[in-house]
């Protein structure tokens with residue numbers, strides 16, 4: 001079958017040992033360039049200093065779900081994204097984390113997804129119409145974040161009298177620009193004389209966004225709606241029985257905004273790219289969507305009748321995992337499968353390499369959504385959302401958002417390649433495209 005002959009773009013990983021200066025230079029630009037290429041061929045690589053690169057599914061499961069499940073997030077992650085998301089769910093530890101996880105888990109329960117899906121479907125229809133009416137080359141790396149930004153505005157920031165939609169839009173864009181420049185490796189034990197540009201930058205985008213979030217929360221609280229109509233209502237509802245101080249609520253609101261915007265947007269953009277690369281699959285997925293819903297808004301209930309679209313999104317997140325890398329600090333010494341990990345060691349999970357490791361996957365660099373339609377993938381081998389107690393709380397939210405947007409768009413629009421060169425995957429804050437991802441959009 002022709003579609004399997006085309007290989008999707010891949011990243012260049014570090015071919016040889018990386019010295020500290022190269023490390024600092026590359027890490028700021030593209031963190032994938034400092035991940036050793038051996039992690040694509042071996043399931044465990046001992047890095048320099050005290051770093052362990054782990055791609056072994058059993059070790060991963062033991063560390064994220066078993067003995068190492070309460071190892072804290074790596075300190076450097078906190079140093080960097082802490083300035084943007086404070087001490088909300090993504091970065092807190094111990095009892096503070098447990099309380100927040102318990103408080104917010106019901107928000108993401110399946111019963112709330114149909115309400116959220118209705119908001120996503122509105123955005124989906126708008127995006128589809130705009131693409132169908134303005135046929136021709138379009139940068140999907142711009143369209144995708146614009147759609148998830150609209151979704152955030154709809155489910156969190158809509159209907160405020162004191163803050164205008166435009167203020168929110170401008171505030172969010174400045175805030176995302178601030179964050180997207182962050183590099184998680186930036187603070188990792190690098191020599192003091194290396195410049196750290198973001199330390200010198202004004203934190204105004206963060207302060208402004210926090211002020212806006214605070215106003216929106218207080219205003220919505222005062223409204224005291226009887227029935228939750230969007231995500232912010234659900235947040236406020238949860239806090240009625242289990243209160244937290246306003247600054248922590250602001251931290252969490254921004255945590256959900258940060259964690260959910262660019263991650264989903266990247267999956268959408270790469271997902272459109274893979275379909276342009278595989279026109280047969282694109283047609284099959286479009287036929288599946290049309291057999292479920294011709295032109296009414298896509299609803300949450302429709303999604304379970306779209307197994308091929310779901311498999312496509314899973315395969316997209318295998319090849320281009322938005323969180324292509326995450327890390328922990330070992331809080332204790334442990335021995336797993338004969339590997340000795342000492343207290344204080346750095347545990348790196350290079351999800352990009354794990355998902356393309358040739359010891360684990362057949363034809364790892366090929367696009368084959370069908371691999372997700374057969375026997376389940378062994379635990380620890382596919383972790384786009386992490387695993388264990390700190391698994392992504394928004395995984396179903398994200399899957400719903402991406403499926404609703406993509407289904408709404410694909411039934412109206414066909415994507416194909418133009419002559420423009422395709423970008424590569426780069427990893428800064430999340431794994432995104434190195435430049436514009438221009439596809440030709442045609443109404444169908």
Ligand code: HEM
Pocket residue numbers: 073089090091101255256257259260261263264267321322323326327383384385386387389390391392393394395397398
């Ligand atoms: C394709 C989209 C997404 C991907 C690939 C993704 C990936 C991840 C990963 C890998 C983690 C675990 C990191 C670690 O263990 O260090 C995580 C955690 C988290 N994600 Fe997501 N995420 C996505 C969408 C979302 C959305 C839509 C939300 C919220 C609206 C969200 C909120 C969070 C939060 C709050 C955490 C921290 C959970 C905790 O520590 O208890 N994510 N995400």
